[in-house]
Amino acid sequence: MNADETERLGNVSPADWRNPQPLAAYHLLVIGAGPAGLVAARAAAALGADVALIERHQIGGVCLNDGCIPSKALIRTGRLLADMRDAANFGGVPPIEQVFDFRAAMLRMRRITARISRTDSAMNLARVGIHLFFGTARFTGPDTVELDGALDHVTLRFKKALIATGSRSVLPDIPGLAEAGYLTNETVFDLQVLPESLMVIGGGPLGCELAQVFARFGSRTLISHSEPLFLPQEERDAAQMVSDALARDGVEIHLNSTATRVSMEGGQKVIELVNDGNTATTRVQHILTGIGRVPAVQGLNLEAAGVAYDDVAGVHVDDFLRTSNPRIFAAGDVCLEHQFTNTAEASARIVVRNALFLGRQRMSELTIPWCTYTDPEVAHVGLYVRLARQRRIPVKTFTIPMHDVDRAIADGEEEGFVKIHVREGSDKILGATIVARHAGEMINSISLAMVAGIGLRKLASVVQAYPTQGAAIRQAADAYVRTRLSPAMVTRARRWLRR
Structure with a gap:
């Protein structure tokens, strides 16, 4: 582990952290220290509230550690490589043999995540008066949470609570995939060596972004999507331009295709793809699943708190982001259809107003843009x-x-x-x-x-x-x-x- 990764981990999940002594009750208890939880905790603390923030794994959530920040760092490197190959169009001379240092690109990515992790480090959160607890939270009643930490086991009481546990990767139901092994956004950034070949399953934003990046890095890259166009929520001409761009970068595209089986043969993963009844096979070194995410509601014991939810939509909220328990609110990926960092942060601000200050701001009143960072x-x-x-x-x-x-x-x-x-x-x-x-x-x-x-x-x-x-x-x-x-x-x- 290099110095940058050591710094990041020290900021987002310090090994020597000691949970604080709990207060009798908190004005706001926040479960999850991703973008939504951090914004809510900081805003409430700045306004004088007693705030408890509980994180199970790492501060910053997927965005900082496994998503937005590391992916954009690699996207920038990929864009540089693409521009170098196109140098002749600008009067430059393309390198005779383009040399790419994958390890250096990954080290740069880690420097960036380490630097950004300083802002919301555990120590900085404590300095602004937030009681930061590391451990697994589960509700034990309508106004209590039990915290199972590394060294302690305590009960926290709250006047208002925010569920901001985010989302988790969806594993495609493909026979043999689990046995063969696969990458997700939570593991792809741990790669030490550039894959010789990579199959991306899923043509949503994550799948398209990373397929283009690894193709630009020099991996033989394939992408399989079950629908006729990538980015199915976007307008058709926009999605077609993304498809054309991926093809120009050398991505092998399989639309209207479903991966039906994965096996291992000769140290490689063999994938069966079915398109319009026809079956084809391809061999790759790695498989990256990018078909989407689902709300992280498991293990919270929401029934004890009287909070309605389901595994697909997540925590049920009204337009004010209240759950079926009026003491408890939710924000971000755990309850919203659009799973974006800016959406999570905006919803968290609504919760602070509505939960603590009798606000009546509606989520539906927000105008929120989003972007897929292909090229x-x-x-x-x-x-x-x-x-x-x-x-x-x-x-x-x-x-x-x-x-x-x-x-x-x-x-x-x-x-x-x-x-x-x-x-x-x-x-x-x-x-x-x-x-x-x-x-x-x-x-x-x-x-x-x-x-x-x-x-x-x-x-x-x-x-x-x-x-x-x-x-x-x-x-x-x-x-x-x-x-x-x-x-x-x-x-x-x-x-x-x-x-």
Whole structure:
């Protein structure tokens, strides 16, 4: 274990930690120190509440330790390698033989996670007055939690509690997979040697991101997805662009394909894939499962607390994030459909207001964007057209291809588009989808406009720096303004000019 990994573990799960002496009761008891739990605990403590925070494994949850941060560090390395191969298009000379140091890339990833882990380290949480407990929590009543720690066994009482235990990886039900062995997001970042070959099962955000990364690293990479397009929740043209991008990076794509059996042969994993009744086999060194996640509700003894839940949807909450026990709230992946870090953090802020200060903020009132960090990225906010139509909302869409944006042309990043959906007959923005290399950055201005109630007409009057790829949003706004010019207005303007 290197120094960076030692530092990270010392921050997120210190071996010599001693749980504090419990208070008689806590204003807020939080189970789970992932993004939702950390935001809630810090916010409540800053407002003067007595806060207990319980973590079973590592502070930061999946996002810091096994998900967002390590994956984005590797994505950045993969992007560099792709740019090096494309150097000739920019007047550069591609290296005759590209040398990639997988170990160095992984060490960089660990330096980054170690650095970010300092912010919410165990010591820093304690310094701001949070009582941090390491151990396994289970409810023993409507206002009590039993903590089974490494060295102690205590009962904690609360006035309000937050369940923020997150989610866990789904294991595909494929005969032979468990025996052959597999990787998940919780183990793939522990690899010490670049796989010669890798099969990714699942074409959601995680599967697509990591398939592209390992292909760019030089692994023979395959991806299998049971549906006709990747990213099934996104618009079809956006999903198709992701598929095309993966293919250009050398990913072997198997859509409408189901892995039906895995076996070991000659030290390799043999996978049977069925497509339209036809069976094919492929051999790889590693299998990465990326078909999704389910809420982590096991072992909490929610029945004792009177909290309704199920294994698929997780903890049942109302629009105020209250559970069936009015003392207990939930936030993040354990209860929400959209399992994103920003969604978890936003829901945690709602819980602090509603649980401790008689707030009435609704989860449905939030406008939350999300992004899949393939290259190009796919970002979305608000309604999809299909959902608007289901709700009988008339929609008009303004689309700007990135190849019509000056900066995208100059950058050689012309793939993608900006789509902005407005209510027919008005400039009210209902939603947007952006496919571009920097879509995750660009979508934030649309989110801001939607939250602030700024219509597409107003965006046309915003003076932007030139040239930027974000100009595509202004161009969409200009396109809207042009549709508001009626023939009568044009006729009057011409008469005025010729007077």
